[in-house]
Amino acid sequence: MKIAKIIQLLFFFTAALPASGQEVSDFTEQHYTSDNGLPQNSVMQLRKDKNGFIWMTTQGGLVRFDGTHFVTYNQSNVPQLAGNRIIELGLTGDSTIYFKDTSFKVFSFEQNNQTFVLNPHVRNRAVILQSPREQFDIVRNLLPQDRRRVESLFTAFAAQVIYHQVGSRGDGFLRIGDVGLLYLRNRKVTFLKTFEEAVMSFDKAGTLNSRLYFLGPTGRIACVDSAGREYAVLARTSGGGAPDLGPNSQFFQQGERLFLHTPDTFYELSQPVGGPSNVLICKPVLKTGNIGKVFCYLNLPESGIQVVGTGTNGVYVFKKKQFKTVRIPGTTNNFYSQHLYQNNGILTDLGVVLPGGTITSPPFPLGPRSGILVDKAQHVWTYRLTRYVEERGPDLQLIRKFHSSLAVAELAQTPDGNIWVNTFSGNLGKISGDSIQWLNLPRKVNTFAPAGNSSFWASDGKGLFLMDVGKATLQDIPEMKGREVRAFYYDKNKTLWTGTYGQGYYAVRNGKATALPLDRNGYLLVVHTFLEDKRGFMWMTTNHGLFKCRTRDLYDYLDGKAKSVFYYYYDKSNGFGNNEFNGGCDPSSVVFPDGKFSFPSMDGLVQVYPDSIIDILPDSRILIDKFVVDGKEKPFSNDLLLAPSFNRVEITLASPFFGLPENQLLEYNIKGLDDEWYQLNGSLTITLNRLSHGDYSLQVRKKAGFGRDNVRLLTKNFTVKPFWYQTWYAMLFALCLLAFSFYLVVKLRYHYLTQRKKQLEAQVRERTKQLEYSNKLKEKIALLLAHDLQSPLHFLNLLSDHVAAALEKDRLDDVRAGTSEIKKAATNIHAFVKEINLWTKSQQEGFFLSKRPFPFDDLAKELEEFFKEMLLFKNNSLEFINPGGWEIHTNREILKAVIRNLIDNSNKYTTGGHIRVELDKLDEKYLRLSVSDNGRGMSPAELSKINRRIENVLTTAGIEQSSRLGYQIIIDFVTRLECKLEVESFVGQGTTVIISGILPSQPNSTEAVLTDTAPPNFTTL
Template sequence: MIKPILTLLLMALATGFIQRPEAWSQEINSYTHDEWTTDDGLPQNTILSVIQSHSGYIWLGTYEGLVRYNGTSFTVFDSRNTPALTNHAIISLLETTDSTIWIGTRSGLFSLKNQEIGLPDFSQRTQGRFIRSLAMGQDNELWVGTDNGLLQIRNGNVKEYRLSDGLISETITALTTGPDGSVWIGTPLGLIRLSDGQFFTYGLREGLPSLYIRSLVTDQNQTVWVGTSNGLARIIDREIEKAPPGLAPENPVITSLMSDREGGLWIGTDEGVYRFNAGLQSSFTTADGLSSNRVRSLFQDREGTMWVGTNVGLNTLRRGRFTVLTSAKGLSDDYTRTVYEAPDGWVWIGTSSGLNAWNPADNKIRQQFQGLPVTEVLSVASDEQGQLWVGTAGKGLYKGRAGVFSPVVYSSDQNGSVIRALLPSSNGGMWIGSTRGLYHYRNGQVSLFTNRNGTSNNFILSLAYEASGALLVGTSNGLNRLNPDGQIDMIRLPGGGLMSNVFSIYPEADSLVWIGTDAGLYLLKAEKVFRITTREGLFDDVAFQILDDAQGNLWMTCNKGIYSVSRQQLLDLVDGRRKSVESQAYGKTDGLKTSQCNGSSQPAGWRTRDGRLLFPTARGMAILNPAEKPTINTTPPPVVLESILSYNLPMAVSQRVELSPGIKRFEFQFAVLSFIEPEKVQCRYRLFGYDDDWIDARNLRQATYTNLPPGRYRFQVIAANNDGYWNDDGASVDLYVEPLFYQTSWFWIILVGFFGLLLTGGHFYRISSLKNSERRLAVLVNERTRDIVAEKQRSDEARESLREKSDALQVALTRLQQTQFQLIQNEKMASLGQLTAGLAHELNNPMNYILSALVPLKRDFDLLTSLVNDARQLPIPGLADALHLHDYDEILKEIPVLLSGIQDGAKRTEAIVSGFRRFARPEEDTPKKTSIADCFETTLSVIGGRLSPSVLIVKDFKPVPLVDCFPGQINQVIFNLISNAEDAMPHGGLLTLSISPKDENTVQFSVADTGEGIPEESVKKIFEPFYSTRQVGKGSGLGLFVVYGIVNAHHGTISVESSPGEGSCFSVTLPVRMQ
């Protein structure tokens, strides 16, 4: 019954349980890995069961409830939000073909259908039982394994199997079904097959490694795999075979099993997860990043991602484009610095903890080498004799063969020198790039090139030969060319500068040279240098290494990952045929353990003879086969409309949603159920009937609308997966926004009818009212006629009164002008201030009376005019003759003219009085900060009316600080000086008024004329009392004396500059602050 174990061993050897050369590319510890725990939203870390529903959600069973995952967030269902779910421990999950999710708990079976969780119709047969396992048989038949027997459920009918029916134990630990309708049943006491109503038992005698069956699965070849507490077995043709030796750990506890679409078998144990496929086995454990080695559940979703539930969280594994060689596979350290393929096919890898030799043929790695210290290796190269040269970080230079090395003395003082680049020379020597310059070593002879010889810098980072044979030397500050004749040239940028940190140099056969720096990618073409940066589309400005994949792309590394660019796009950009390039970036989602690549070493990347690309990173050596086309995710992502919120309150989601009247804001929340690189998922939505075009949701999974007009709409959301495959149908819902009562058609119909009735009734009422008014009008005509005659008499009296007031106002205005003239001529300015202030006060009262009386007078006149005009429309006998007799129309024309004249005169008088009041303001007890420019303007407003039109005024007012003074007195000073200047120019001239700062504490202002000037003998006496240059009787001789006194009282000075016939200039200086 049991097939010989030897057959399996021979098969294992034939298929290569000892890994084939390409085996490393299929190992799951090179897969991309993600994990989630309670820190990310899980209610509890033990993942007992995982499934994907028909809608696309991932469902998880935990000890603290049922969990739904949509790619961005977890939603937990428990008794707190789902009262029907009375038990939180979700042990098993299964979705049947009718889209019902069956939920097995510690205390019964529940179902989830149409978004509702509840008890099935047969719940009385399942409640209270520990539901350990679930399986689907033929015709949507449900098998339920409990701790108290096996249940078969078909079309709602329950059939129960107990010990009396042939079970060897009523505790059912695992279930699986076969295509022939048989059911395999795992128990703590052995395995059972139920076929055609008969039970067949399998135990240790039949070949089971243990009686305790923990998991069962049927693969695509119809092989039944049996996981026990002591290893794995399989059943072929209903006979048990033990798993081949070396498959999974020896005698492991098999906790879960899963068969993937590629024919691989996934094995969950207490020591990690394993995968067995085509004779190859690999594992993924906590050493590789698994959240826990105790695996509880396994599941593969539609996109091929493997979900691994453990005791300490949820994990996903999927094959990335890159595989990574790490310390877990034998490297001395994950921090790799340089990689080089020797002519014999061995790949030499320098790490921070020594040199490693990797043989891709058998995937073996060697770490220890005689004579070579365990230190950081930065550069590796082979010479023409086949010797391997190794440069270290401060520990010297070594060369050797067959794993035996010896130090190379290339300098008398080489301690601490870091060797970052090695390159064999054409004469059998070796170029050595160090931090102290460029060395050439050949048969013990050493030459040194430094900045003294013409290199731009001694810190050597990279070396390469041009097609011409010249040596290109990259430094931390510039690229140099060492010509065969020993001449060194610096390759400069178009502006004359130098490149910084030349990490890598890649010469092509056609004399093009690509140069990687920390400031962009450069191209040296026909002695011209072109620069390409992120502004032109590069993923990053750093290029530690440049590799050509022989497929038209250049690959570069940086601190943020690995990226590739089309070589032709780069050349087209340089030649001006395109404005930008497209970069493809790769990181952790593509299989890298870290995005950080390493540079400042040579080589910092390598293309092997079979075309693979090798890249040193901070967590292992990344390996890529560019000829191997990446797996494209062609599964359009399911799109689910999860909820509709109105003012943050959820609404029921159905095919048609109605919004109550008055809802101003609501939002749609949706999910895109693609779990491969969900950050690359694209999403668009549109509200048909409102949005003109599709709206990019970016990284949001909601759409908010406000103030939608009433009407019918359709909301649709579509999405594309990480590789751009769109689900153009997406999810949609019809939306009806109900109108408010006043937005409905019936409201407007009723409203129009109401207004129609209202207008009709109003019309008849108006006719009736007009007839009644006509009757009353005859009675009122006589009364109105008498009122009009009386009002005419009052109008005549008012007109006469207005004429009298106008005459009085004209007399007052004339007197006011005469008084103003007399006051201006008065040299005694002190009396002028008091007189002007009193006069302004006395004039202000009657002016207020006149102005206030004009308002009611005009109103009465308008009322009278309206009354007469209304009366004219009535058939009043004799009214027209009476109006004509008294020249009523002429009166109507005359009175507005009189009123306007009175108002204009009153306002003019009010302005003059206001000017007087400002000019002759009463002085305060203390000086106040005053603008000298305001004093000039106030004085000009008073005196401006008397200045001759032939006098041209020029103002030169510069910004000065406010001055402590008595403004009324300063007004008097300016008034006297302007008056004197005008008198000096009887035939007109130029009057210049100036203000300027003399220094930071003094302000100066002046009044200058172009008049007759003052004789020299008079200038000395000009400020004396009773001295005047005018004719006798034309002046008192006190004006400038008063001015002098005011200026002196303000601690200022006054001076005059004058010559006969050339005019005069009076200048006053005042301190900003009075002491």
Template sequence: MPARRTLNLSNSYKVFPLLLALTLSAKSVKASDPQPSLRDEVLTTWTTEQGLPQNFITSLAQTSDGFVWVGTMNGLVRFDGLHFRGFGQDGPPELQGFIGGLVRDGGDGLWIVTASSFFHYEHHRFVPILFEGRPHYRIDAIARSKDGELWVCFEGRLERTQAGRLVPARLPDGVHRVSDLAIGNDGSLWIADGENIFRMRKDSVVAKYNLRDSRFLYSDRFGDLWAGDGHRLFHFDGNGFTRVNKPGLGNFVSVMVDSHHRLWMASGGLHGLTRKSGDEVETLTQANGLASNDVRTILEDHNGDFWLGTIAGLQRLHQGIFTSYSVTNRVAGQHTQTVSIFEQRDGSIWTGTLEGGVVRWWEGHSHRFDKAQGLSPGQVRGFFEHGAAPAIAIADYGIFEKRGSRFAKMTRIPHGYVSTPVVDGVGSVWFRIEHVGIFRFRNGEVAEFGTKDGLSGKPVSWLGLDPRGDLWVGDAAGMERWNGSRFERGFSTDGPVLCAAWPRDGLAICTFNGLLLRSETNGRQRLLTQKEGLPGNTVLDVMSDDAENLWIVTASAIARIVHEQWKAYAEGRSSRIDPEVFTEADGLKSRYVLPLNGVTAIRAHDGRMWFATIKGPAVIDPHLMATQPAQAVLDSIVVDDQHNLSGDLIIGPGRHRITFAYTAPATVAPEQTHFRYRLVGWDRDWVDAGTSREVSYTGLRPAHYAFQVMATNREGGSSGQPAQVEIQIRPFFWQTKWFLIVVICAAIGIIVEVTRRFTRRRAERLSMRFQERVAERERIAHEIHDTVIQDLIGATLQLELIGFEIADQPGKSKASLATLAGRMRETIARSRNMVSNLHSTAVTQYSLVEVLRHSEAEFRSGPLPVFDLVSQGEPREVQPLIRDEVYRICREALANAFRHAHAEYVTVEVRFLPDMLEVEIADDGNGMTEDLLQHGRTGHFGLRGMHAHAQRIGATLVIESEPEQGTNVILRVKTSSSSLWRRNGRGRFRGNDADAS
């Protein structure tokens, strides 16, 4: 890569601006078309109103990614074609002051010189270059070699960069004060000190040239070396420096040689800018659109555009994909707006103006024909092929043909506004006269056509030919075709037809309400309007190119709709389009076409598209429209108003608002660059962002994400590689995996423990029920064994005795039978009591107090005794086994009080203590003797049974009684969870509390 323009800083920090000339291939243009003049190129201006930090431009550079970097007196900015990005939030403070120079490095970075510092920008970071540990020093000159090595002179010392740091280099003897540096294509280092120019190789001086006052050096891309003192320009011819004769300006601050070998000079004063090509010198000044005649620096970018740094703003000279031509030799007072256009058979282009005659364009040069050549000063409404020069239709003046060196009006043409003449496939000339009708000129005869020939009679708005050369007429209701003998209806519309085109597989009709598209594939017809993406509803002209793309002219724009888009819309496969809209940035001097029912757009035989704009003709070659695909660039990441560089980022825990800012370097039509993005890990698919360059996310959960964004330029070109940045949102400790694992394990442990306890409790309940049944069976077995079986055994023995006595002692046997019958009745009574006891234990829906209250009815046989039942404490349910055993003990005590004690009062007091149940039964009956308390009544098991039941549930039973003093029975049993375990022959049983009621 060739060396770049070097930087010179004087003691007062005045800069010879840095000129970066990039290796470019010349734009492909038609061989017969010369490069447009400076005045024909589009000049665009940006100032502080568009975002520049300061209008005084000190330096310019373009990095390999396509961004243009602008240094000003008040800071550094990066330009993507639409927005200026400053670095106040993510750059060192020195970048907010004077920027002395910008030099692109060997990769995709940039070297930046400030008033007292030196930085290297790479991978979105600004790294200060230290000198002997010092961050601040003043640089006098800087130059970069083609291999990326940078040479720097400061504080009387020469240094060069190596791996991003400065290392010493040898400064030649005799150098007074270095004013500028340059590096030739052969690697030679050139040094200027104001008196001499030194040439060095490998730290040795190989030549010294005396060139007094030359403080400026420049090495162009072709290997030539230039030197100057601000008034004289010298060129190195291999042996020495020779003065350049008439370079363009008498005084200058910088020069540049572009990719076409043209010499550019910036005056830095009052003379503007010059460009010299061969012996021709062009000048551009404030009168031609320069922001200021004081131009300081020039840059040719990757697209071949030229950026101008002035003291009044940043400007760009842009040829664009369109080449526009200006009408010259304008006559004062005439309206020279272009209103119609035509291509002659020889390839020349003819344009008609509003009042200034016609202009023939050939090989980039123009020739005007007007009143002096016999043309009337009216509105030119069309052309048609007619000999050496086309015939010209001029408003109400008629049709003119060229006779010799002058134009003359054709005879037999009816009077009126003659418009849009066309020649059909058989050579007939058709034209219309507004508000009159349609006429045909053939073999010197003029014929008029009307409703008798198949026309609708509605006002005719357009005449044109289809690809086969057939004539079509457009009116307020549709289109009609001439079949050779008459007109026949072809297509119907809702308004006047302004123009029509027949691309492959379809038809496009211009109307005031939009573009009517018809697909020949399925015969479907749809109207495309501004609502569906059309740049304006009034479509004045339409034509197709070799690729069947539609080029349209609306009232406010010139645009292209690619074939796939308009066909998909016509067939109903899509609901909108995204056209390419062309503006002044594309080389148009104007995007407006006068809506005067003329032919304003044509497709030339070489495939180029010509448009008659109000400021002159503009031409574009669709085959040369390919541009560099757009590449998205991540600009910054803002987390909760905290600005971060666009690199991988780790974010702390919490809910955040994360904003991604992105862009794409596009100096042509940047407003039509479209983006799509996705956040991998959050978005399921790509999101179409349109032209928006920012997206925000809120409420992202802790995770690892990758943000990707892709850009597509106006022509649909994309690099296919998304720009990507990875972010990680850290979780709170309770959002981490280990915490989740702990919680899951704890939950599992709790579930297991709850399940275990529930299962154990259920098992205990089932076991208790089983033990209740076992205990009940044992009780029944004991009672049957102690009562029924004993009674039956005694009855059996007595029956055997009676059998012996019947024969010998009949009288005695009769008495024995009576005794046996009495004992059997007692057995039946005891059996009934047992059955009653069994029934009572089955009544589970009643509490202990209710069961005891019901017992009164069971034993009462008269008005006495008086029964009183009292409950103390909060009643609660008692474990079923305990309740049944307590009931049996109390029932036996009540039975004794009611049946045997002959008491007048019987009281029952039930006390519900915190962990104990206490029941006291008292009567004022006969009482019992000590012997009776110890052994019970003969043949009865009541007292023994009561003690057995109490022992079964671990209760304490106290029976207090004296003869004639009544009886007091006190039963105490624990009901807490610590109820005792007891053994009973077959195992261990546990008594549990029931839940509180």
């Protein structure tokens, strides 16, 4: 019987040997510590929830990881926690995360992403936490006697309790502490084992197919079945060897899967189908090297990702490299043209790559970027830098070679077996015998691809055309004008796919080219090759990586059924040596008979089995993480109502994705604001400022993978309440107010028109008075001029006769005296007329009086000189007094005319008397000018007329036919100077005239500062 078992074991291992002899796949490693996201470097437990987040416990709190961002939950944002240390992490019935703190309080997350207490106290218990209402306590479910038996195992200290369900809920293995193991069935304890060693600790045991496996102190594996039988287990790798077990080996349970960890390798364990029960097959799934003490492990086969948490080194994320880079040692590994060789090899310009090795001996290397062709007979055609075209057999032995006058770029075979070549200078020719027949074509052929025996798709670097060299026809594709086409692919639907250098890629159907959409980074501006796989995907290489999309999606775009295409992007983290693939050569990609693809790059041949690729698609849900209004978080499980006075809304989103960031693009739109879709920033935060009142809908979308309708969409409605003045009742009030305002405006308008009418009537009356005043003034001026000028002119006439008579009698002394008197009379008449002219100007409408500073003493000297002889005639004296040496700021000519008239009046009515002109200070701001005499004075009647004229200046009331014209001028001039005139006179005692309100000149002032600027079209003086 024992011999039979041994034979069975040997047969099993022999059968298993060839089935799984491949090496562990290579992985890209991402390492996270407290330096780049973690709150603390001890990662104790790992779980993946229903939304795709990876959760981990640390000494610094609970951490959520979405592939890019870490979010930490500890006492800073979950104040109910007893501390930052999380001692247990698990999943509820719907795969929602729950966690336990050091006070044994269990928390979970509600719909608003806020924590709540799932269970107030779970200590020394194994509880299945389905929901807040549905919770199943394994121990309390036992019959009373068995429950007491189990509870007696618990000490005063909290014990680790781990339950492994086998069959119905409540049945299975129960691990208590580090040494206790029970099996429960039908609410009873079927057996209880207590081990001497700590073989039941959290990472030393696990279940697989209703058996519990554990690691002994030396690393040997043993098994306990549901009946309590214990036996040793043989661990064998899939290659027939044994894993390197030791005291530090660990088990990690993940659902029904069990993993083994040795010092640097993780294995997935399985039992052999039909094999012995005491054997475990250990399939290596990850080699890590030395990353420190491992505390937890998470394997995600659907994405090829494995996560390892360590005790002191943080967490590691390993992503499977799905591409293999093939290199030829001793070469540059900068590959261009390649061709399938002997069905399982690749022929390149640097050599041949075969499953068993490489060939780099002559004729290799060929010229860089030289054309390579393996024809239907498996003959190899190449071009050498020596300007020879060579034909070699399948064994690479030379058959023939012939000279080419031009440098050959590409070689291609048409369906009839003819071989065609083109040159770097744009010539096209056909190989005939041992020579090339070059064609004389109207266009250059920089790149070409056969479309028949004599027809070719070609590009001259400035467009695309289809030419038939047999019929001598050429058809341009107008949409491709100016495009440098370098790649051609003709699919089964007779669509020509063309890749350009810098202008994107196109599909040509029925003689019309359509541009396909680019990726968001614009890498598809340069496309080197097109390959379709068996699953209906199109593969394209670029200068910045490799792209894949569903061919059906491309046709949906061409047919107008879709507005975009989902591109899946691969970069060198997937196993490339370099992101830059090579093109501009033919062929630039190869498909092996077994479906494997090969692409040339600047660092090796990148090869992949497209059917075995595991794509990490962005198909997780889009979730709202936070909805913050003016710095305060708001619940968002239901529709939101925002106050109208809010200033800022920040919406933080989350959508876990562990692939390349280029493969997940989130866009958002605020329906009710505009129709534009905006790309989300790296922080996945939307910021809104001061929206007007109304209903809005936040929409966030992303392409979840291939297919035109494969879109994830999040919609969240919210309303911004109106201010009180934006409500309907405010609108009604405003309408009523508007009606009242209209009524009020009409009333006010009527009142305004009435008042305006009164104002116009008053203006008419004022104008009438002014006209009367003007007419009276003109009348008086005419009378006064006739009166005042009559005597001087009569005197001049008599004096002229006297001078003429004296001249006839030769009395020269009389002539001189007469002419002197004529001059004096003429001067007086001229001064009088000048004053009248000045006064007349001042009466005009729009008269502008300019004011400037000037010394008063200079004016006094002029007046003294003017009145010198007149004063002698009346035997009067004139005195000017200016104690402060004042300079005054006013109109000099007007003031001079006023003073001259006042002095003239004093001289007329004073004989043998004294005339005094004094300038002194009135107050802090103004000066005062007084002209006084000791002549005969005025009668009360005359003084009354003058004062009445002063009081009624510019009105007809002040104009009297018998009044003095001099005072008429003086009063008007003083008014124009914006000064005040006062006259005091007593009969026999003389007259005093005071002008107050004269401005002194400011010290250190410049003329530019004091010069008045007259408005245009004004009369100025």
